[in-house]
Amino acid sequence: MAPFNPYTFIQCPCSDSSPLGRPADSNSPTGSEPEEDERTFDPRAPRSNYSLYPLEYLLYCEDCHQIRCPRCVSEEIVTYYCPNCLFEVPSSNLKSEGNRCTRSCFQCPICIGPLNVTTQETKPPDPSLLTAGNAPHSGAYALTCSYCNWSSTEIGIDFDKPNGIHAQLAKIRNGGEPRLTAKERKERRKELSHRGDSAAVVAAREEIDGQALDLENQFANLKAFYSSQLADPSAGDNGLSTLGDLGFSSPSSLSRIMSLYTGGKLNDNKAKSRLGAMREALTSDEGLLVTDLDESALISQLHLSDHCDTASTEQITNQPPNLGEPLLHGASRFTSSLRPIPYLLRTKRSKRCPVCRHIISKPESKVGTTRFRIRLVAGSYIPSITIKPLVLPNPSGGSSSSNVGDLLTPLTPVHYLLTFKNPIFETIKVTLATPAATPGRFASKVTILCPQFDIDANTDVWDEALKDNDRGDKSSRSSGSHTRQRRGTEAGLQLEVGKIWERGRNWVSIVVEVVPASLRLEDGGMLREDEDVLEIAMFVRIEWEAENGGDDAGISSAAVGKDRDQKEKRELAYWCVLGIGKIKQT
């Protein structure tokens, strides 16, 4: 079994304000909950998975003095780029060309590895066979996956040119059939209609019609049909053109309104003719597509194929919507219907505080760099918590060597050291609170031995070193910030309630006593996922005095001037979850 690593998750305070179901709903499950203040946070509740974040994911707004999680920042896009070719994509292209790379970057539809354009070596070796017709062999290039050896020739697709694969691919169906885009189809049709009604033209037209409408064409046809239907009756004086004078004061609309109330005949006829004007699509030109329900060919194809010839659910979900085919329904299950996946574009985003609009994270706009210009990570504002088991040498001599990865024995008290490290340049006062028993089906008992303590400021390391020399003679100060007090070793291995275990320059360790619950279910049911992990919900409250100024200095520097030295009290409170260890199953 994998060794268990202790972890901490922090609940962003923003999720408190999120409505826990509207109280107006009588069915709201939160109706029977106790008072808001008494409600403690349950890390096991399915909802809490959505509000917990590791410290590294959190940002901090310096102006609002609040933690900002990915849910409560507003984002702006700095750059769009393709993760494969690292080319920047202008935002105007995005609207027209979609969210995928339109160069030659593709992922393998089987294994999502990157595809390379390769030349095909399977050319007829005999030069005498190369007649003028097939000398410029059409399929000289193919996309191949260097990981699983998939090649686009397997789905009958090859390319004339090694570049601009995206555009070429859009014109080929699986199996190599060329495909008419909506625009080409229209042009072809127009061209034919000019040429009159000779038999060849009719045949050609039938050929175009015979091609089943693919999604894109059907959409285009429907769109054209609907807009023509909507536009037709308004070709007269009174249609969509009246949109401009929505105001009641325009003479024409006034008369229209009057006629509505007086029941006058002024517009009645028009309104009626308009109602009936819209009809439904009747031909494939207009977007109507009669389903071909005969799938027997596909069934027999399925009959002949192996399990591995069909695409897995994952492969199908990775496929981009295929505009080049009609709705495939069952046909999309074959690996032969999969298409190379153009890479999804990615973005670099800058993040703002939604309240004060200050930027709290801004990456370098160049695609190649991973640096940030501004990045206010929460880790440099709120204390970090590390967890490690505390090994007390047994008085009896037998050293119970408990390591980080070990399983906890049920109903045997264990001690853990929580080390809080203060990242800011002020002394902070930390208050901890936790429910005496963990919520959930298995209630382990938790006691924080020292729930309230101060952590010294994160001063310069050299400062401390210098002070160290100064204080060499002042050893009488018992609460010296830098001299480590090894209570465990000096004070006879005693855990004292209300005392800090160990303290350093900007950190403090305290002890938590845990009595793991027994993981035994009465009804012999099964454990749920992660239910054997002992998780402690802990409410952390930090108070500190910050120097005034900064944000409000600009507003009234004169008034604040004399208060500048005065300190402002700040506080921050949040729930966090400590994953301590796994309990042994008996």
Next chain:
Amino acid sequence: MATPGGPPAMHRSVAAIRSPPGPGSSQHHQPHHPSTPSRPIVIPSSSFGSPSSLRAEEDIIVIEFGNRKLNVGFGGDAAPRGCVWFGTDQQRRVGDFRDWQPEYRYDWRQAANMWGWGRDHELWQGGDIRGTDLGLIGDKVERTLRDAFTKYMLIDSRPRRMVCVFPSGLPIPMLSAALDSLFSRFQPPTISLLSCPVALTVGAGVRSALVVDLGWAETVVTSVYEYREVQTTRSVRGGRYLVEQTHKLLAKHLPDESAAKSNDGGEEDYKLSFEECNDIATRMVWCKPSKATKAFIASPNKTEGLETLVEQDESEAPAPATSIERRGRAQIPLLSCRTPTTLNLPWDELAEPCENSFFDSQYSHSSFDDHELPLDLLVYRSLLQLPLDVRALCMSRIIFTGGCTNVLGLRRRIFDDVSQIVQERGWEAVQGKAFDQMQANPKLKRKGARQATTGPTNVASQTPPDSQEQDGVWHDAANVVPEVDPIEEQLKRGQDKRPRVQGQMRAIESLGSWSGASLTTLLKASTVSTIDREIWLQHGAAGAHKIADVDQKSARQSLAPGGLLRGTNTGSSWTLGIWGTG
């Protein structure tokens, strides 16, 4: 593009807004001045400069909510930009990368124990709100949408208008939870609601249709007439049922694992993971053709099979002899059972799950409860209950949609079976021995015919009596004499000269409800209801008016050109459309 475009527009609009008081105040100085021809010109321009049009690029986001997935994209596109499935990986904490750890194996048994088998892949459990954590639904919607926006839409968090497509049977608490989450987390100024069947109808280019949604939780048959849902019938025979039946089939064929079982103690409810059964159901399960058409299908089957062999062009295709030998069996590798194995199933048995879950044809039609009608009967009944003229239109516009359309041959089977029932019974609501006798007895015939027409198809009773007396002619929608309707006449005087296809069974293809909604957005037709953010945050779903309270004319949903005008006045009294009536 947004930023350079933004400020000038704002300046212009401020000027435009400021300008009306100018002439207005000057008029105050000259109160005796008669009418004001300049004023009508000014006000429209201020309406153009209203804050809503200030947003530089107004892309409207269209979201289709399904039981198991969300489709998102921009209004006006032909297909959604991305499709996100609900799954277990989304329900983990952020920063929990256990999926990627090499030694981690997803324990579906624990998940099944916690959520129920496969329930963690669903956003909501159909229409069942008992014990549902609505907040969890909101959270799921939020996270999934945020993922989709970041991954597929590539948009920032500026507020954008949204169009949501919901299944029409969704209970209000769930709708409300989803809307709450959208409004509070994404700040759209307005959300418009569309119902799936109507969006599908628009996406098929017709005004009336019979939408057969072979969905996940249930199969819903909705009749849409002139863009209005006139009738809905449903059956629990949906995708979930199919996957469960697939599990049953596979579990039956699993080698006996009694040794593994004894360790556990109790008998397991499920022997295979939901994910695997789902995978096999989408890959291998197929549907047998209808009994009537089977004979017809059987002969071309072989030749076509050989053709596909040639087409397939794959390495294992070479000798037809081996393929025929292989034909009888299907190999299915299974990994999620206690001991990974490969099943060797007769190929015909892979059609069984489909047969059992959708048809159950070994039982007589009278043995089913109302909630578990087999699909052919369900479609037939819902057609039967429709008024005659609606039925005539709907039966020739059958749209199959939903995830289970992927089962090869299923659509054909339903279609054929329904046609067969129609041929056997016609559109008679009454059936049985006594009825057959009565039909056979010429003396009783006239009376019988009258009785039948006073049944659910009461529209027929309005037809002139002599049309019923055409003895020997089968009274169905196809050959009934159309009644003379003054309004219909008037409508016909319009543009529509071509006859509409009606009275014959026909299936048509729709672009899908997402694309239908996208079309609706593109054409700026008014939706079922449009909800303003401010009003929602104040009142929630309780603020919605009942449809009956709102002027039917303005709330009516139609793709007529007036739709755009109507869309503007829905702000004051909004409804939840069809969802508000429940």
